[in-house]
Amino acid sequence: MTINPADVLVLAQEGNAVSAIGDFLADWPNMWPSLWLGTQDTIYMVWWATVFSVLVGLPLGVLLVATDRGGLIPAPAVRAVLSAIVNIGRSLPFIVLMVAVLSLTRFLVGTTLGPTAAIVPLSIGAIPFFARLVETSLREVDRGVVEAAHAMGTRKFTIVGKVMLPEAMPGLIAGLVMTVVTLISYSAMAGAIGGGGLGDLAIREGYQRFNDHYLWATVILLIVIVQVAQSLGDLLVRRLSRR
């Protein structure tokens, strides 16, 4: 690699890094109102998408395991259909999925703009993702324990609720955290089509109006949010692990 003297000159002329950080910090109070709004929107979208992902993804994951051969209610045909649906959801890039479900979003929310509208594609994108993670965690549960529960005369529904889910809990929580982190990144993408939140801010202010400070600020806030989510999740997983 060769160093072009001209480039070095350009860097020097642009001023040093210290003053760039100083400018950024000085700009922070001006940006904060819109950043705070964006953060709230992001948390709002991610929260509700997480709720819907659990509400639909958890039962879906349970069904994927239960309907499998040797499961609680073996039904290979049902499983094949469910699995295909999940795979379709998983194979679409999120940005394509968002556009593809626009009419559904309009039908459900009445508009395709704003954070509430973004919850629809976010949930649809995260449900199959979480369902697969649930499936994987449930498969880790010792079959012997499930058999023992049968031998004790336990109903299938109770086996799911009192044996499989509690035994898989650390894995389920880890999967949930992974889903939340993925949703945060999806929510930033939702900004690209007017979904609101930090992603929206980064694209409108940072990219389209060439305001680097907004770009940096949103990056920092997204990193903080992901770190907090991941740390809380890890803490919970450690608390729940009894192996």
Next chain:
Amino acid sequence: MIDAVGLHKTYRLKKRQVHALNGVDLHVESGEIFGVVGQSGAGKSTLLRSVNLLERPDSGTVRVGDEELTSLRGSRLRAARRGIGMVHQHFALLSSRTVAGNVGFPLEVAGVSRSKRATRVGELLELVGLGDKARAYPSQLSGGQKQRVGIARALASDPHVLLSDEATSALDPATTDSILALLRRLRDELGLTILLITHEMDVIKRICDSAAIMENGEFLESGRVLDLIGTPGSLLARSLFPLPDNGGPQSVVITYPRSFDEPFMSELTRRFDVDVNILGGGVEQVAGQSVGRLSVDMRGERRREALSYLSEHGLLVEEAGK
């Protein structure tokens, strides 16, 4: 207590069929410990799981107590299963629950109130000698302790029958001893009927009243252990007591129940004019009784007659090289 008649079960693997059960009849008396021994793949596990219908046999009937399990389904089958405890090789404890939570699980499932559960769990843990471990998690216990929890759990709903699926196979010899002793004590104190499967002959020798040898989905032999020991050519007797290899071609191993009090050695020498030289001997505990074993060298014209005389009197005679 357990009556299974004509059990058949066939699994279809990719190309071939496996006859896990090929016409097995099983009768376990009330209050006895019945052991089924065999190599892995012999069908023991399928047999055990047929008794509480974890595996439904293709044909045949299973009765436990006065209920025909094979005719039950749904909630009535679940209720019947609560009357049959099961102990598992790998303990099958819930890792997310404490010891008390595990032992209380069958009661919880049966809808027993929280306060009654707590009392019963306390009793059960005392019974298996784990009174101080109620709040521990399974991962904090040794193998032997885990199996005690498994046994306490199996007894929670006051079953009359206990099924043991290789309960000691994952344990070291000393722990195996203590678990077998516990099972025997529970049988004596609670009047349990125990059906166990194992691949260890030692388990049969230690605690079983009756036993069966299983191979390729069939019983090769079954009966009371003490009777089988007196049966010439019994596979079980031969497996329980491998011939010592300290004898020459003329040596004979004689096995007899301790209650046998005739002075047969002197009688032999007198009646048949044979020379008997004792090579070794000992007394072993089988099915709670002492069984004597003598390895002798026997020579003389009428050796054959002498040996058949012993067999006729209910002693097990095994000749070297046969």
